[in-house]
Amino acid sequence: MQTNKRPENMERITTTAQAEAFIAQQLDALRAQIGDKKVLLALSGGVDSSVVAALLIKAVGKQLVCVHVNHGLLRKGEPEQVVKVFRDEMDANLIYVDAGDRFLDKLAGVSEPEQKRKIIGAEFIRVFEEEARKLEGIEFLAQGTIYPDILESGPVKAHHNVGGLPEDLKFELVEPLKFLFKDEVRVVGKALGLPDNMVYRQPFPGPGLGVRCLGAITRDRLEAVRESDAILREEFSKNGLEGKVWQYFTVVPDFKSTGVKDGKRSFDWPVILRAVNTRDAMTATVENVPFSLLQHITQRITSEVPGVNRVLFDLTPKPTGTIEWE
Numbered sequence: 001m002q003t004n005k006r007p008e009n010m011e012r013i014t015t016t017a018q019a020e021a022f023i024a025q026q027l028d029a030l031r032a033q034i035g036d037k038k039v040l041l042a043l044s045g046g047v048d049s050s051v052v053a054a055l056l057i058k059a060v061g062k063q064l065v066c067v068h069v070n071h072g073l074l075r076k077g078e079p080e081q082v083v084k085v086f087r088d089e090m091d092a093n094l095i096y097v098d099a100g101d102r103f104l105d106k107l108a109g110v111s112e113p114e115q116k117r118k119i120i121g122a123e124f125i126r127v128f129e130e131e132a133r134k135l136e137g138i139e140f141l142a143q144g145t146i147y148p149d150i151l152e153s154g155p156v157k158a159h160h161n162v163g164g165l166p167e168d169l170k171f172e173l174v175e176p177l178k179f180l181f182k183d184e185v186r187v188v189g190k191a192l193g194l195p196d197n198m199v200y201r202q203p204f205p206g207p208g209l210g211v212r213c214l215g216a217i218t219r220d221r222l223e224a225v226r227e228s229d230a231i232l233r234e235e236f237s238k239n240g241l242e243g244k245v246w247q248y249f250t251v252v253p254d255f256k257s258t259g260v261k262d263g264k265r266s267f268d269w270p271v272i273l274r275a276v277n278t279r280d281a282m283t284a285t286v287e288n289v290p291f292s293l294l295q296h297i298t299q300r301i302t303s304e305v306p307g308v309n310r311v312l313f314d315l316t317p318k319p320t321g322t323i324e325w326e
């Protein structure tokens, strides 16, 4: 019987040598479990699914079929990076599904945050199911389950439950990371040769930018979230805050304010910046971002992002604010 308890004698993986030993042991185990059969994986490009993909590519090569569902709510450059790393560099069998329009159509006019989450989760399963049905001979489903998911600790996991595939698509599970903590997954990812910005990336919610484009999502405001987020990330990276700050992102609310642009009155959206530190996401403190950097980011966002005339910095710790705005 499969156990869900981390073996007591399992050492913490902190060094490359330990990661390499883990990888060697997992390659044997995966080959023994999968044999010459096919295995399916939903590859989001997040740390966990990326590490599972890299392990399985090493273990069974083209017997792995990765499906990357682009729900249109990913950060700038993310879908392209998944294709570049896994298809171009690792020669993986990767199906890329551009489902952005489908998700945005389903979300049109929906403003209630939990309803938005449900629609995104359900649509994700539907798209993945459609792809799974097109494939023949799949016997296994790989998942990036990690130990905290099993322990169900913290609020991150609570959001993950979006339901599963229907009964007739219940494949045998392959979960090579299920006894690892996040920091161990990162060490293993690094040893597998994944790029740093994939291995050390900040947490990104499943519903993606959808919960940062507040209220009913519109394409123009969604682009304002994506472009402003890209500027924030670029500036944090240039100024040594990437990897130091736990989570940082931008939010675009669904109201406008008056401003002046090019000598004329404007009526445009604000962008809210959020940058927080935490251990377990239950409580969080606000990063003390240098004022001059905030001013520089404000200048860039208001001049480079269409439809934006103000930038605000969120000074609220958790509690009373949650990390996300929805």
Ligand code: XMP
Pocket: 117, 155, 156, 159, 160, 203, 204, 205, 206, 207, 247, 281, 318, 321, 322, 323, 324, 325, 326
């Ligand atoms: P909050 O906003 O509740 O967020 O303080 C705590 C952590 O959970 C992430 N989060 C989510 N992750 N699906 C996810 O996978 C979600 O729907 C979701 N909502 C929030 C959030 O980014 C933060 O890291």
